[in-house]
Amino acid sequence: MAQSRIVKICGIKSEDLLEAAIVAGADMVGFMHFQRSPRHVSIEDLAELISAARGRVESCVVLVNPDNSCVAEVSALGPDWIQLHGPETPHRVEAIRAGAGVEIMKALPIGAAADVALVTDYVGAADRILLDAKPPKGADRPGGLGTSFDWSLLETLDPSIPFMLSGGLTPDNVAAAIGTVKPLGVDVSSGVETAPGVKDKRLIEAFIRNARAAG
Numbered sequence: 044m045a046q047s048r049i050v051k052i053c054g055i056k057s058e059d060l061l062e063a064a065i066v067a068g069a070d071m072v073g074f075m076h077f078q079r080s081p082r083h084v085s086i087e088d089l090a091e092l093i094s095a096a097r098g099r100v101e102s103c104v105v106l107v108n109p110d111n112s113c114v115a116e117v118s119a120l121g122p123d124w125i126q127l128h129g130p131e132t133p134h135r136v137e138a139i140r141a142g143a144g145v146e147i148m149k150a151l152p153i154g155a156a157a158d159v160a161l162v163t164d165y166v167g168a169a170d171r172i173l174l175d176a177k178p179p180k181g182a183d184r185p186g187g188l189g190t191s192f193d194w195s196l197l198e199t200l201d202p203s204i205p206f207m208l209s210g211g212l213t214p215d216n217v218a219a220a221i222g223t224v225k226p227l228g229v230d231v232s233s234g235v236e237t238a239p240g241v242k243d244k245r246l247i248e249a250f251i252r253n254a255r256a257a258g
């Protein structure tokens with residue numbers, strides 16, 4: 044039987060919103076641990092959120108170019124996944140994966156055909172690939188900016204590579220994204236918020252409903 048499309052709601056900061064995402068049918072939730080993000084949560088809050096998610100929905104902690112002590116501290120909390128959203132090389136991803144003992148999702152920025160060509164370097168280094176919009180020069184963070192990229196760039200990607208899609212997805216465009224790109228899953232943060240870092244239950248429900256309806 045074909046696996047249904049994975050829907051990830053990222054940047055959750057409270058148990059209330061975690062509960063809303065679970066009830067709405069999310070497969071995966073993401074928690075940011077990156078000081079410059081408006082969705083940053085502390086290690087103490089991560090511990091609470093991961094334990095509240097355990098056995099109900101897959102949890103994923105998003106880190107940006109973490110050092111080994113950060114990876115150890117986060118993996119000790121027992122998330123299902125760590126998402127690496129910085130400039131980590133394939134070699135560094137492999138090293139983190141070997142030491143962390145949790146599955147690793149590697150986010151890769153896409154802005155041009157040359158970025159698509161780099162994706163294969165990470166296949167085998169990470170357990171899953173996430174393709175996100177390349178941030179503009181001077182952006183203060185590498186993701187969570189609510190900007191999308193030209194999905195037609197992915198026409199040159201090896202079709203045997205499974206990947207999740209993110210970058211500027213919203214309840215209004217998620218069905219078109221799924222129809223066009225046919226990703227393994229979709230990931231959203233800004234598109235289910237009313238302001239940076241402020242998630243909205245109704246937008247979360249609408250995103251999941253529209254993603255499921257797209258098949």
Ligand SMILES: O=C(O)c1ccccc1N[C@@H]1O[C@H](COP(=O)(O)O)[C@@H](O)[C@H]1O
Nearest residue numbers: 053080186187188189210211231232233
């Ligand atoms: O959300 C952030 O602030 C963030 C900071 C640093 C790295 C990644 C971040 N977010 C992730 O970016 C993608 C796309 O987000 P959006 O839907 O375009 O807002 C997603 O995985 C976020 O969790």
